Amino acid sequence: MPFWKKDNSNKEVYTNVIQGLRQIYSQKLLPLEEAYRFHEFHSSQLEDSDFAAKPMVLLVGQYSVGKTSFIRYLLNEDFPGIRIGPEPTTDSFIAIMHNEHGGVVPGNALVVDPTKPFRPLSKFGNAFLNRFVCSQVRNELLETITFVDTPGILAGEKQRVDRGYEFSQVLEWFADRCDRILLLFDVSSLDISDELKRAIEVLRRNDDKIRIVLNKADSIDQQALMRVYGALMWSLGKVLGTPEVCRVYVGSFWSKPLQYDSNRRLFELEAKDLFGDLESLPRTATLRKLNDLIKRARLARVHAFIMSELKESMPSVFGKDQKRRELINNLHLVYEKIERQQNIPLGDFPKIERMQEILQNMDFTKFKPLDKKLLERVDKMLAEDVPRLMSMLPREELAYMNSTQPEFG
Amino acid sequence: MPFWKKDNSNKEVYTNVIQGLRQIYSQKLLPLEEAYRFHEFHSSQLEDSDFAAKPMVLLVGQYSVGKTSFIRYLLNEDFPGIRIGPEPTTDSFIAIMHNEHGGVVPGNALVVDPTKPFRPLSKFGNAFLNRFVCSQVRNELLETITFVDTPGILAGEKQRVDRGYEFSQVLEWFADRCDRILLLFDVSSLDISDELKRAIEVLRRNDDKIRIVLNKADSIDQQALMRVYGALMWSLGKVLGTPEVCRVYVGSFWSKPLQYDSNRRLFELEAKDLFGDLESLPRTATLRKLNDLIKRARLARVHAFIMSELKESMPSVFGKDQKRRELINNLHLVYEKIERQQNIPLGDFPKIERMQEILQNMDFTKFKPLDKKLLERVDKMLAEDVPRLMSMLPREELAYMNSTQPEFG
Ligand SMILES: Nc1ncnc2c1ncn2[C@@H]1O[C@H](COP(=O)(O)OP(=O)(O)OP(=O)(O)O)[C@@H](O)[C@H]1O
Ligand SMILES: Nc1ncnc2c1ncn2[C@@H]1O[C@H](COP(=O)(O)OP(=O)(O)OP(=O)(O)O)[C@@H](O)[C@H]1O
Ligand SMILES: [Mg+2]
Ligand SMILES: [Mg+2]
Numbered sequence: 001m002p003f004w005k006k007d008n009s010n011k012e013v014y015t016n017v018i019q020g021l022r023q024i025y026s027q028k029l030l031p032l033e034e035a036y037r038f039h040e041f042h043s044s045q046l047e048d049s050d051f052a053a054k055p056m057v058l059l060v061g062q063y064s065v066g067k068t069s070f071i072r073y074l075l076n077e078d079f080p081g082i083r084i085g086p087e088p089t090t091d092s093f094i095a096i097m098h099n100e101h102g103g104v105v106p107g108n109a110l111v112v113d114p115t116k117p118f119r120p121l122s123k124f125g126n127a128f129l130n131r132f133v134c135s136q137v138r139n140e141l142l143e144t145i146t147f148v149d150t151p152g153i154l155a156g157e158k159q160r161v162d163r164g165y166e167f168s169q170v171l172e173w174f175a176d177r178c179d180r181i182l183l184l185f186d187v188s189s190l191d192i193s194d195e196l197k198r199a200i201e202v203l204r205r206n207d208d209k210i211r212i213v214l215n216k217a218d219s220i221d222q223q224a225l226m227r228v229y230g231a232l233m234w235s236l237g238k239v240l241g242t243p244e245v246c247r248v249y250v251g252s253f254w255s256k257p258l259q260y261d262s263n264r265r266l267f268e269l270e271a272k273d274l275f276g277d278l279e280s281l282p283r284t285a286t287l288r289k290l291n292d293l294i295k296r297a298r299l300a301r302v303h304a305f306i307m308s309e310l311k312e313s314m315p316s317v318f319g320k321d322q323k324r325r326e327l328i329n330n331l332h333l334v335y336e337k338i339e340r341q342q343n344i345p346l347g348d349f350p351k352i353e354r355m356q357e358i359l360q361n362m363d364f365t366k367f368k369p370l371d372k373k374l375l376e377r378v379d380k381m382l383a384e385d386v387p388r389l390m391s392m393l394p395r396e397e398l399a400y401m402n403s404t405q406p407e408f409g
Numbered sequence: 410m411p412f413w414k415k416d417n418s419n420k421e422v423y424t425n426v427i428q429g430l431r432q433i434y435s436q437k438l439l440p441l442e443e444a445y446r447f448h449e450f451h452s453s454q455l456e457d458s459d460f461a462a463k464p465m466v467l468l469v470g471q472y473s474v475g476k477t478s479f480i481r482y483l484l485n486e487d488f489p490g491i492r493i494g495p496e497p498t499t500d501s502f503i504a505i506m507h508n509e510h511g512g513v514v515p516g517n518a519l520v521v522d523p524t525k526p527f528r529p530l531s532k533f534g535n536a537f538l539n540r541f542v543c544s545q546v547r548n549e550l551l552e553t554i555t556f557v558d559t560p561g562i563l564a565g566e567k568q569r570v571d572r573g574y575e576f577s578q579v580l581e582w583f584a585d586r587c588d589r590i591l592l593l594f595d596v597s598s599l600d601i602s603d604e605l606k607r608a609i610e611v612l613r614r615n616d617d618k619i620r621i622v623l624n625k626a627d628s629i630d631q632q633a634l635m636r637v638y639g640a641l642m643w644s645l646g647k648v649l650g651t652p653e654v655c656r657v658y659v660g661s662f663w664s665k666p667l668q669y670d671s672n673r674r675l676f677e678l679e680a681k682d683l684f685g686d687l688e689s690l691p692r693t694a695t696l697r698k699l700n701d702l703i704k705r706a707r708l709a710r711v712h713a714f715i716m717s718e719l720k721e722s723m724p725s726v727f728g729k730d731q732k733r734r735e736l737i738n739n740l741h742l743v744y745e746k747i748e749r750q751q752n753i754p755l756g757d758f759p760k761i762e763r764m765q766e767i768l769q770n771m772d773f774t775k776f777k778p779l780d781k782k783l784l785e786r787v788d789k790m791l792a793e794d795v796p797r798l799m800s801m802l803p804r805e806e807l808a809y810m811n812s813t814q815p816e817f818g
Contacts, residue, residue, distance in 0.1 A: 222631075222672075222674065223679065226659060229635065229639060230639070230642040231642075231654045232642075233640075233642035233646065234642045234645065234646035234654045234656075235646060235652075236643065236646075237642065237644060237646040238646050238647055238650075245640040247642045248635075248639055266632055266635065270632065375471075392645065399575045
């Protein structure tokens with residue numbers, strides 16, 4: 001395994017931070033959310049799998065560019081169901097995940113497993129589920145990252161006929177949910193078929209996640225490599241259409257030694273950069289979750305103030321309906337009052353139109369009055385627990401220093 | 410001078426072939442053209458300057474990318490009026506041409522010189538002519554190629570305000586007439602300003618002539634070079650919009666030794682390719698002229714048959730006008746008759762509508778009957794003179810072998 005080796009500590013840290021997040025969510029934030037019906041207004045309750053899901057790296061490319069070999073190289077071992085070969089080999093979407101016991105879990109079982117983030121995939125039907133498996137391996141790297149290997153993209157009819165499901169739609173589902181998309185090319189087959197183009201167009205909405213790998217680059221000399229690389233950039237620029245240049249990592253990512261020495265130094269630097277990028281995923285994914293939880297907690301707080309204010313504004317006997325209408329129409333006055341009293345910036349408030357719409361069908365008298373205890377718990381969570389979890393995360397600089405130089409071969 | 414040096418022979422060959430073409434044109438083809446009023450129907454008489462014009466290489470790019478330094482490097486000496494510097498320096502279009510005596514000829518004098526191909530430039534007016542000069546140098550390289558240095562493209566207002574003429578239109582004129590366009594970039598200033606984009610759009614119609622030079626490439630290491638080069642291809646692909654990837658030559662094209670050694674081998678290969686490309690221009694330009702003359706001669710032959718047939722079909726006394734109308738309307742019958750009798754493929758005949766249009770206003774009785782002597786002269790030219798001139802040209806392979814390895818620094 002070319003990296004991560006000496007960085008055992010961080011893996012635990014992230015697991016601990018994520019565990020911590022799950023805990024403070026269910027103990028401190030969830031009660032407030034439930035008390036003020038947060039899930040009906042804003043977003044559904046977080047599940048364990050929302051916390052547990054590891055950063056996911058999706059590999060996409062034409063057949064035979066070396067997607068499966070790339071994963072094998074990083075894992076430094078075979079995974080169950082692995083097939084590598086010059087003809088189109090991988091015929092399924094394979095989620096490669098950590099598990100002490102190993103083995104293959106078929107798609108139909110995967111989409112009913114609450115601990116895995118694949119439940120929505122059931123909508124793609126059996127034709128897809130028969131082509132979707134989870135390959136479980138006990139591998140250190142997989143403790144922090146999940147890889148998704150995909151069937152190589154074929155040109156022409158084959159792509160359409162052979163599959164019984166909508167490849168593009170499945171690809172899009174994974175692209176939306178993953179943290180990184182590695183789009184692989186190999187120096188001997190650069191041309192972008194219509195089918196590959198269509199796949200890239202599907203990925204484009206997540207273009208910030210895309211990194212390009214120009215693989216098998218050690219089979220040609222420096223000048224030829226420049227030509228090939230230039231041709232790739234020439235057409236990618238047009239297909240991706242973003243003004244920002246997509247980062248391309250040039251190298252040969254498999255377990256065999258380099259054929260030619262001429263570009264060794266370059267390939268080493270490129271591999272280091274690419275691994276550095278992948279290595280940062282657990283950190284950034286954890287940070288993102290932490291950040292999302294803070295945002296959610298602040299919203300839940302404001303939401304509690306709004307709901308209790310509405311409750312407390314209701315008359316106890318007559319004119320309930322009229323008062324309700326009045327409150328909905330003048331919801332901005334409620335907002336302003338809370339803004340003043342609680343000193344919460346207006347920007348933290350939920351969109352007024354959306355609140356008005358949902359409130360339309362609700363009985364305000366059933367809302368809860370202000371529960372200071374619940375609020376204090378969340379305040380404490382934001383003031384104490386979150387900073388504690390944050391401080392567990394290694395600083396970016398620290399993480400980079402801890403990470404080891406890549407080892408090749 | 411990095412190339413051409415040992416290839417003195419070819420230069421003369423091309424000069425001789427061109428001389429030969431001019432001679433056979435005026436002695437053997439021109440009389441037939443004149444006899445049958447070819448110039449009124451097809452294209453005007455060829456001038457000496459049409460033959461004499463050397464292949465022209467146009468240099469275009471943002472200011473300070475090293476256009477002038479590039480030319481200086483190839484010439485291995487300064488040319489009159491040369492200015493090199495980090496600020497915008499070249500402020501005129503400079504045609505750098507061979508001349509035994511050297512010196513600078515101002516634009517106003519250039520556009521009235523019948524031996525130079527610049528006469529049509531007078532239409533751009535004085536503001537341009539004051540910014541157009543010919544820099545004459547006695548330099549071997551210039552005996553086979555003319556360079557045109559251009560003012561660097563500036564970003565924003567400067568580009569528009571400072572010039573009193575339409576830069577784009579002038580650029581287009583040169584792009585249409587030149588044989589090669591070198592579009593220079595330098596590794597430290599890649600971004601394509603709106604003005605540069607506009608210039609590239611002007612060149613796009615001649616995209617087959619464009620070659621890109623990524624200059625000053627020895628100031629960065631291989632990985633940085635890949636990034637820069639990739640970014641250039643990324644945006645160029647979009648700006649040029651052709652599916653074919655434009656050839657980019659990476660290197661440092663000036664008289665100083667390389668700063669870093671890491672990419673030396675690459676730069677040497679790239680320079681060799683670029684110089685090979687430029688070196689082929691005299692050959693391809695000569696071949697093109699030869700080819701054009703053959704096409705012209707074949708057309709002139711057919712034209713002579715048509716005109717004499719029309720003449721001979723006219724009645725000697727009555728019904729001239731009616732016959733003329735009849736002939737014009739049934740011109741295809743005339744074509745078919747000549748096709749049969751002379752065994753000339755129909756594809757060699759001029760467009761029938763255009764002929765009909767021009768014939769409308771002509772007195773057929775004044776046309777010349779068939780002059781076998783004139784025709785024989787042209788036939789002989791095609792059968793003997795042209796092959797003789799052709800055989801003087803070195804074969805492409807031969808020329809490449811004769812060309813020397815580039816010498817650097
Ligand atoms: N870096 C490399 N250099 C040279 N050959 C390689 C490299 N990586 C993989 N290969 C070879 O390329 C072929 C295809 O590899 P692999 O099966 O990993 O590609 P794939 O992209 O997963 O293909 P598919 O889409 O069909 O699953 C195999 O023969 C493999 O040995
Ligand atoms: N290959 C090179 N490597 C590094 N520096 C260079 C190179 N070529 C030229 N320069 C430097 O770049 C600067 C600009 O060069 P030059 O005047 O030739 O550019 P230019 O494109 O002709 O500019 P302008 O458009 O203003 O005429 C000068 O200082 C020159 O010495
Ligand atoms: Mg595979
Ligand atoms: Mg200049």
